[in-house]
Amino acid sequence: MDVHGRDLRYFVAVADHLSFTAAAEALYISQPALSKQIRALERQVGAELFVRDSRTVALSPVGTALLPHALRLLATWEMAELAVESAKATQGAALAIGISTSPGRGLLPAVRSRFTTAFPDAKPVLRLVGWDDPTAGLADESADVAFVWLPLVDSDRYHCLVVATEPRVVALPQSHHLADREHLDFTDLLDEPFLALPTSAGVLRDYWLALDARAGRAPIIGAEVSSTEETYEALVNGDGIVLLATGNAPLVTRDGVVTRPVHGVPPCELALAWRRDDKRPLVRGYAQACALVVGERAPTTA
Structure with missing residues (x-):
């Protein structure tokens, strides 16, 4: 019937x-x-x-x-x-993608291609967020998904999909007394002034200062930086040195700045993150597209 x-x-x-x-x-x-x-x-x-x-x-x-x-x-x-x-x-709504610096590594165009195939009417929009917000807009909900560095403040609020794991390097002025070495140990850097993220970055500030590798010794803060350009200028000015992900080294390796491999600190992780309570299809779809690109399965949001 x-x-x-x-x-x-x-x-x-x-x-x-x-x-x-x-x-x-x-x-x-x-x-x-x-x-x-x-x-x-x-x-x-x-x-x-x-x-x-x-x-x-x-x-x-x-x-x-x-x-x-x-x-x-x-x-x-x-x-x-x-x-x-x-x-x-x-499906036809905008999806705000928070970034603090360009994720690079070919991620954005590859993920966008897969995402727009699944959601042809969606409008992915990049939103640049300052380094004072380590969640790149997730915390205040100005971003729907975000590329962030781990560890993430209030990590229990978010799902995270690691998209890149890379060694850390140290960036320093070309005139620095350690710049001629091909490799550096982190112990060689303990007495050097470091460039630090804003204090609002919380655990991420501590991570890039490598507090866990200092055996309790407090870091010397040469300056605080909130962007790639500020980092480059502070390096050229000799305000301090800074740890970076290998993939981000080209962002500051210009006239007057060099990067060197550094031993004694673990690799860093770049992740796509989204709020656990956000069940919208666009958010899940972007996470799945990203998972396909990096060859991993996204955590369930059910």
Whole structure:
């Protein structure tokens, strides 16, 4: 039995009003058209749904049996329509991608290609966030997903997908007394002034100062920096040295600045992060696209 949803709505309207005239008015159709559709439904069902006489309309036993199922089917379909409309609206929405510096490594174009294939009407928008916010806009919800360095402050609020693991290098002025060495141990750097992230960066500031490799010795802070350009200028000025991810070394390795491999500190991790309570299809879709690019499976957000 292949019943059209429209016919079920007509049936429910008549059952609700127990009047073809009132039901037709509520449905904004003519009474003859309504009667015709109900008769067609009865032929499909193979039994009368209403007992009619010249003055009254009542549900037949078959109509009484059908009514609760018809109501459930219509309610389920209404929910399906709402879900579809919501998904369509989401698909065409903007997705804010927070970054503090360009992730590089070919990530953005590769992820964008996969993401827009799955969500052709979506609008991924990059949002540059200062280094004073280590979540790159996730914390204040100005970004929907973000490329961040780990460790992430309030990490229990977020899902993270590691997209790159790289050794750390040290950037220093070309005139620095250690610049001629091909490799450096972190112990060689303990007495050097370091460039630090703003204090609001919290655990990420501590990480790039390598507090865990200092055996309790407090770092010397030469200056605070909030961007790549500030870092480069501070290096050229001789304000201090700084640890960087290998992939970010080209951002500051220009006139007057060199980078050297450094031993004694563990590799760093770049991750895509998103809020655990954000279940939107666009967010999950971007995470899945990123996971496909890096060859890993994204954590579930269910």
